Amino acid sequence: MSKPSILPLELDNVTYAVSGKPLVRDVSVSLAKDTRTIILGPNGAGKSLLLRLCHGLIAPSAGKIRWQGKSDQNPAHHQAMVFQRPVMLRRSAAANIAYVLALHRIPKAERKDLIDEALALAGLSDLANRPARVLSAGEQQKLALARAWVTKPQVLFLDEPTASIDPAATYAVENTIETIHAHGTKIIMTTHDLGQARRLADEVLFFHQGRMIEQTPARTFFGQPKSALGQAFLRGELLWQEDGDAN
């Protein structure tokens, strides 16, 4: 029997400001389980900040973030995040994964099988004993995915996970993300790569200048976005207006 879900995740008028300047403004959204949610928008749209707010790395200046699922367990224990440039601990690939298991107090006897499973998922079984910092950027990103997934999180936040790697590695990382999603993990991912959003998204949150412009099923967004800014973004226009038309 599967564990009760911590989802949906609900944001209620969430604002995040630095020195009085709002970088994320009045975001209200509900994110359901199962779907792959892609947060799309140009640089500076507030995508990464939104992920950090949801993951609890930073606190909102105003508004509420609530995990509204039926699970009575701490939501922080059921989510993980992969950063654009993940920090690899100065130890082997396998030991990087073991570290997370130790933090989650997984008994030592169970760790080896979980590590092997996670490395296999990312296609890194042959590199288990290699120092993590020797791995290529693409391999490090796959290891970061394996490390994040090893505790079987219900939600996985991905902050532009392929922004620093080449197309071949991007393909491998996207496949790993698909596999993780197939195992039942909710994916919430930022990207400014339209092609990647088309390949991976079930729904799109389109952001511009800290505001959520629209939340739309992917097929609808890529067919006919609701907002003028979304249409302009899909046409490849540069979005620099101080205040865009949100509708």
Next chain:
Amino acid sequence: MLDFTSAISKATGLVISLDPDLVEIVLLSLKVSLSAVFLATLVGLPLGAAVALYRFPGRTGLIILLNAFMGLPPVVVGLIVYLLLSRAGPFGVFGLLFTPTAMIIAQTILIIPIIAALTRQTIEDLWEEYAEQLRSFGASATRALPTLLWEARFSLLTAILAGFGRASAEVGAVMIVGGNIDHVTRVMTTAIALEVSKGDLALALALGLILILLSLSINAAVYLIRDTAHRNHLS
């Protein structure tokens, strides 16, 4: 010039023949300084890491104090430890004054700020890189502390090395609390000072040579360890 050449020649002879007095002094010096480094490392590493990771009232003052105490005058430390351990002092009942233990205590106090201050800087720099990732894993500052110490282990060798350098080279503190008693508390630096005042340059030079060789050997070993770690992407 003749005196100097003769002294060098005699000193070399003493070292090669493993003169018993010389060996005794060298071994006691190593025992005192390495014990002090060991104890100061036990205190200094977690202290420096804690100051780097935690925010608390008076933190800035503590950082300034640690940095300033890196240059703590050995004679002042010696004097304070002397007062604490003397018969009339609060710890006089233990009868530790003029023993190697008193010298270890004085050197430990002397080098804790060095190791703690250098550790604080190293861990603070590392924390900037690791903070978000470790917090994402669910690691609190308390769990992050041993992780960061382990991640920085090869860089921290330099902090420990600086502590050893200070301990092995200082003369003021061990002279005051040890008393430079022959066969009891005489170490290389105090013996050098004594022999120079007596005009026996040969023994002083021999001890000086050994002190420099020891320092070179330990520094070379640490360099090799760090270099190997760096080549294996572990530092």
